[in-house]
Amino acid sequence: MHLHSNSPGQTAAIAAGLAACLRAGDVVALRGELGSGKTVFARGALAALGHRGKVCSPTYSLVVNYHIPAADLDIYHFDAYLADKESQFLAEGGAELLGGNGICFVEWPERIAQFLPKEYLSVEFAESGDAEARTLRISGAGERCRELLQQFGDSQRFGRESFAAASSSGNGGRA
Ligand SMILES: Nc1ncnc2c1ncn2[C@@H]1O[C@H](COP(=O)(O)OP(=O)(O)O)[C@@H](O)[C@H]1O
Ligand SMILES: [Mg+2]
Numbered sequence: 001m002h003l004h005s006n007s008p009g010q011t012a013a014i015a016a017g018l019a020a021c022l023r024a025g026d027v028v029a030l031r032g033e034l035g036s037g038k039t040v041f042a043r044g045a046l047a048a049l050g051h052r053g054k055v056c057s058p059t060y061s062l063v064v065n066y067h068i069p070a071a072d073l074d075i076y077h078f079d080a081y082l083a084d085k086e087s088q089f090l091a092e093g094g095a096e097l098l099g100g101n102g103i104c105f106v107e108w109p110e111r112i113a114q115f116l117p118k119e120y121l122s123v124e125f126a127e128s129g130d131a132e133a134r135t136l137r138i139s140g141a142g143e144r145c146r147e148l149l150q151q152f153g154d155s156q157r158f159g160r161e162s163f164a165a166a167s168s169s170g171n172g173g174r175a
Helices: 008-019 038-048 083-091 109-115 143-168
Strands: 002-005 027-031 063-068 073-079 103-107 121-127 134-140
Touching: 002 008, 008 038, 008 134, 008 143, 027 038, 027 109, 038 073, 038 103, 038 121, 083 109, 103 109, 121 143, 134 143
Parallel strands: 027 103, 027 121, 073 103
Antiparallel strands: 002 134, 063 073, 121 134
16 A cells, blocks of 8 residues: 655654554554654654653664553554664564564564564655655555555545545535
């Protein structure tokens, strides 16, 4: 599935839509160059999942855990930019968190490929034209990813249809 984003806010909104489909155990790999929008995406997803507060880039902390009391949910935000340090952390037990009891977002997943679970969702960011334009390619193998992609695709289509219906009813796009 390919989506276009024209601003950080749009990337966060796409992330929020995907987050609504996620459940404990899901792993989302965020691929793309430095500055492509991986942390913006994670921040949007975390906000939608109920996190109130800052989301720092976990480059030096290797993983940051966010607990959402209202949903009794743990979210783990990994960053494998420093591949050696992250690999060491994962080899020493950190890997149990990947696909474990929480939802995981992983930046630079290709640097710790051997620790990723068999099935996970990928969001691949590419810059496209304008400084703020990005394409997001969302893909994944296996039964759970198929279900996720289906549910997320339906929600995107429904969002567009209700927007179009509201626009044509003349209230400026507000449902
Ligand atoms: N469409 C967009 N989506 C996400 N970020 C964007 C977009 N357009 C511009 N940006 C900017 O690009 C940067 C992305 O930073 P960040 O998410 O930290 O990148 P990464 O984690 O991939 O290294 C931010 O400064 C953000 O404001
Ligand atoms: Mg980042």
